[in-house]
Amino acid sequence: MQRWDRIEAFVEVVRLGTFAAAASHLKVSNSHVSRLVSQLENQLGTTLLYRTTRQIRLTDAGALYYEHCHHLFDGFREAEAAINDLQARPRGILKLTSATTFGERFIAPLINDFLCLHPQLEVRMHFTNRQVDIIDEGYDIAIRMGTLKDSTLIARRICERREYVVGSPAYFTRISQPHSLAELAHHRCLIGSRDHWRFDVDGVRREVRVEGAWEANSGPALLDAALKGLGLAQLPDYYVEEYLDSGALVAVLDAYRHSDTAVWAVYPRHRHRSPKVRQFIDYLVEHIAETLPTQRCTARVS
Structure with a gap:
């Protein structure tokens, strides 16, 4: 400990320019700082500072020693700041946006739980299936689904997301189940927010354009149509897994299921040290499994 005191005294004298300034910063006397620096020089067997009545000047050895040592104390200060943070x-205000159904069912309850722990925080939630520009529109966090596009945002994976092509048993009494992607052309496809479905073919992502007489930009409406036998739908797991378990829906084309997909929390790079952003995302990753139908969560940085 004594050696660190000597090094710190030397570093502060050089950084601040005088023994008096260093003593004031360290809250000790000038003589104590001078004594610590002299002890350090004796310990190293070399002169570190040339002292005059008006100024101090580094020797070659002092310049070399300072170059190696001052980073240590910068690191200490950064470590303390990180712990305080x-x-x-x-x-x-924590401003968050998410896809509508997933946000309402799974994200909002966690935000509310987090707010119970931190009542001093204010929350603004916006649920939309529109791709929001979180920087231009001033959001702290966006919850996004599927494969992320390259961007300057930081992304943290909060859980897996699987997509299924499903139909009802009543639908399959009228037309046989498809076993290849080409057979989709012979089926009534229920179209949601996109008119192409994503698959994996031999490890390569493929998008298949689908057609049908039914279209809506609503996941619940799409699910209802599939349950009533109006056609095939591609929907994420949190919509359909309970119906797959009960037999109300049947999954097809599982061999081609798109695997490169997940749920992500994304946020602007300059906000990554904000306590409200960091602590909420940590809370989200830790607790989202409690709200999902199955335990599918994996926390991973991307």
Whole structure:
């Protein structure tokens, strides 16, 4: 410990330019700082500073020693700041956007639970299936589905997401189940927010354009149509797994199921140290399995 005191005294004298300034910063006397630097020089067997009545000047050895040592104390200060930041209470307004159904069913309850723990925080939630520009529109976090496009945003994987092509048993009494992607052309496809479905063929992503007489930009409406036998639909797991378990829906084309998909929390790079952003995402990753139908969560940084 004594050696660190000597090094710190030397570094502060050089950084601040005088023994008096270093003593004031370290809250000790000038003589104590001078004594620590002299002890360090004796310990190293070399002169580190040339002292005059007006100024100090580094020797060659002093310049070399300072270059190696001052980074240590910069690191200490950064470590202390990081710990203080970690312990800081989230404050201000947390503004978040998410896809509508997933946000309403799974994200909103977790936000509400988080707010119970941190009542000093304010929350603004916006649920939409529109791709939101979170920087231009001032959001702290966006919850996004599927494969992410390259961007300057930081993304954290919060859980897996599987997509199924499903139909009802009543539908399959009228037309046989498809076993290849080409057979989709002979089926009534229920179209949601996109008119192409995603698959994997021998490890390669493929998009198949589908056609049908039914279209809506609503997941619940799409699910209802599939349950009533109006056609095939491609829907994520959190819509259909309970109906697959009960037999109300049947999954087809599982051999081609698109695997490169997940649920992500994305946020602007400059906000990654904000306590409200960091702590909520940590909370989300830790607890989202409690809200999902199955335990499919994996926390991973991308």
